[in-house]
């Protein structure tokens with residue numbers, strides 16, 4: 001059953017989402033707008049952003065789009081300034097932009113790209129909204145990591161490493177920001193049905209619909225939760241693997257089929 005998104009929380013709030021043109025980010029934007037939020041969406045491709053904005057406006061929602069590379073600190077700064085000028089000061093910032101690339105055999109260019117986008121966009125975007133939130137002594141930051149942050153999966157050194165970096169980055173920020181009235185939530189989804197997963201993974205079944213993942217993330221923000229790992233069985237398996245001694249964990253994980261790269265279908 002999908003988590004409930006409460007209009008009482010979202011109504012009138014300025015909610016900015018990177019990666020808002022596709023998958024989980026698209027559903028976050030649509031659900032936040034449906035609950036009364038004034039939504040700003042950021043991604044590189046203008047066409048898909050415009051498509052999501054049209055869907056939100058057709059349903060009577062308020063949305064503004066800004067096309068840029070969120071991993072570029074200057075561009076992220078411009079996106080936040082432009083969206084705040086149109087929608088008001090950011091109340092909730094969700095860093096959802098991300099890519100998946102298989103990094104086996106480890107290849108520096110691919111690994112760098114994954115870290116640049118996943119970690120770089122999270123750091124650049126949240127750094128752009130945070131000073132304003134600290135000055136206002138209110139706001140909520142959220143980053144979308146993954147259950148893949150819990151363990152190093154075969155073929156996924158870059159993806160797992162980037163997501164683990166986001167988890168630790170947000171954990172520290174949460175402690176630093178709380179005394180200043182700014183909350184931080186880390187979302188760690190398992191497999192979600194979006195263009196990021198391969199046809200093979202989709203055929204395997206068990207993927208969570210993207211709108212359900214989005215509803216869980218928004219519900220976690222509403223409740224001020226520090227972390228939201230889901231679905232529970234994937235989260236439990238990933239976190240239990242951490243408790244194994246490294247030699248046993250390595251053997252167990254080596255037997256898993258590697259996650260593949262949807263961009264190389």
Ligand SMILES: NC(=O)c1ccc[n+]([C@@H]2O[C@H](COP(=O)([O-])OP(=O)(O)OC[C@H]3O[C@@H](n4cnc5c(N)ncnc54)[C@H](OP(=O)(O)O)[C@@H]3O)[C@@H](O)[C@H]2O)c1
Nearest residue numbers: 019021022023024043044045070097098146191192194196
């Ligand atoms: N799907 C899953 O199973 C799953 C599971 C756990 C975590 N996640 C995480 O959830 C997040 C969303 O993934 P998704 O599955 O919804 O993927 P998706 O459908 O491929 O969406 C990714 C979004 O990120 C944007 N993006 C990528 N690079 C960007 C950049 N440099 N600057 C700005 N926007 C950028 C994309 O738009 P442009 O390409 O136009 O920029 C798109 O809007 C990612 O961080 C992913 O790692 C996904």
